[in-house]
Amino acid sequence: MASGALTDVQIWDLAKRMGLDLAFVDFKDDLMAHKLEYDKGYVINLSDQYDKHGKQNEGSHWTALIVRKYPNGKIAPMYFDPFGVQCPKDVTNFVKKYTNFVEVPHNTRDVQSLAAGICGYYVLAFLYYVSKYEGRSGELYHDTDTFLNMFDDLNVSCDFKKNEFILKHFYRSAKKEERIPIDVENHITRNDDDSINMPVDTRYV
Numbered sequence: 001m002a003s004g005a006l007t008d009v010q011i012w013d014l015a016k017r018m019g020l021d022l023a024f025v026d027f028k029d030d031l032m033a034h035k036l037e038y039d040k041g042y043v044i045n046l047s048d049q050y051d052k053h054g055k056q057n058e059g060s061h062w063t064a065l066i067v068r069k070y071p072n073g074k075i076a077p078m079y080f081d082p083f084g085v086q087c088p089k090d091v092t093n094f095v096k097k098y099t100n101f102v103e104v105p106h107n108t109r110d111v112q113s114l115a116a117g118i119c120g121y122y123v124l125a126f127l128y129y130v131s132k133y134e135g136r137s138g139e140l141y142h143d144t145d146t147f148l149n150m151f152d153d154l155n156v157s158c159d160f161k162k163n164e165f166i167l168k169h170f171y172r173s174a175k176k177e178e179r180i181p182i183d184v185e186n187h188i189t190r191n192d193d194d195s196i197n198m199p200v201d202t203r204y205v
Contacts, residue, residue, distance in 0.1 A: 006062070006120030011043055014120075018128050027057065028090040036098040038069035041127040043120075044091060064123040065091055066130060067099065068140040076140045078130070079104045082112035082122040084155070107144065111151040113160035118167070125170040 006014070008025045015022045023040035024031065027049040031042070042065040047057040065087070067077040077095050079087040086106045095104050112122055129147040130136060136143045151163045 005117045008043075008045075008059075011062070011120055011124065014124060015041070015043075015127075018124060019132055020124065020127055021131070022127075027059070028088055031090050031094040032097070036067060036094070038067055038075075039131065041066050041131065043123055043127075046088065062119040062123045063087070063091075064127055065095070065104075066127060066140070067095065075099050075101070077101055077104050078140050078144055079106040080123065080126045080144070081106065082110070082119050083114075084108045084110040084153075105141065107148055109148045109151065110154040111148065111163050113154065113163075116160065116164065118164070121167060121171070125167055128170065 011025050012022065015025075021040045022043060023037040024034055024042040024044070027045045027047055029048040031044065044063050044065060045059045045061070046063060047060040049057060051057050061081075061083070063082075064080040065077065066080075067075065069075055077099060079091060081087070084107055087104050092102075092104055095101050112119060126144075126147055130140055130143045133143075137146070150166050152159050154160055154163070
């Protein structure tokens with residue numbers, strides 16, 4: 001299955017290299033065949049597995065779901081779509097099956113350009129930040145807000161290159177000597193040492 005720049009196989013591989021715990025990478029209509037696993041990432045393709053003619057779909061757009069279960073028993077689901085769109089019924093019904101939530105909290109900030117097929121990278125960056133980044137607070141909704149606030153909302157801004165610049169930092173080596181220079185427009189402000197106010201402790205590729 002392919003969706004934009006990343007296939008499902010590539011997502012599994014990259015997630016492993018990032019240290020992410022994934023429970024699911026598949027079409028949205030296959031969710032109900034799986035059991036909810038708390039604190040693991042679900043990477044969901046918004047296509048159904050088969051089209052109306054019964055032919056296998058190639059996939060469309062990647063999104064993410066994570067359902068946090070805190071030590072006190074509190075449950076907190078979060079759905080992330082790089083376009084800022086609410087989750088489809090397949091996702092809502094899946095969460096309702098295992099929790100008391102009739103609606104799933106979701107982001108409304110659009111961080112991805114429609115012209116860029118990089119949804120898989122945004123989804124994995126989100127899951128990494130809220131579940132593995134050492135500087136996270138541990139509170140899912142707070143960490144989601146912090147992650148989103150690093151990016152411009154493309155509903156009100158046209159600066160998608162800034163968002164892509166920030167996204168690329170999730171996939172840079174922590175060792176400066178191993179980094180590949182990131183090509184970026186001059187309008188993005190950086191410090192002399194190439195640092196910006198975001199987590200750059202990722203070291204996968």
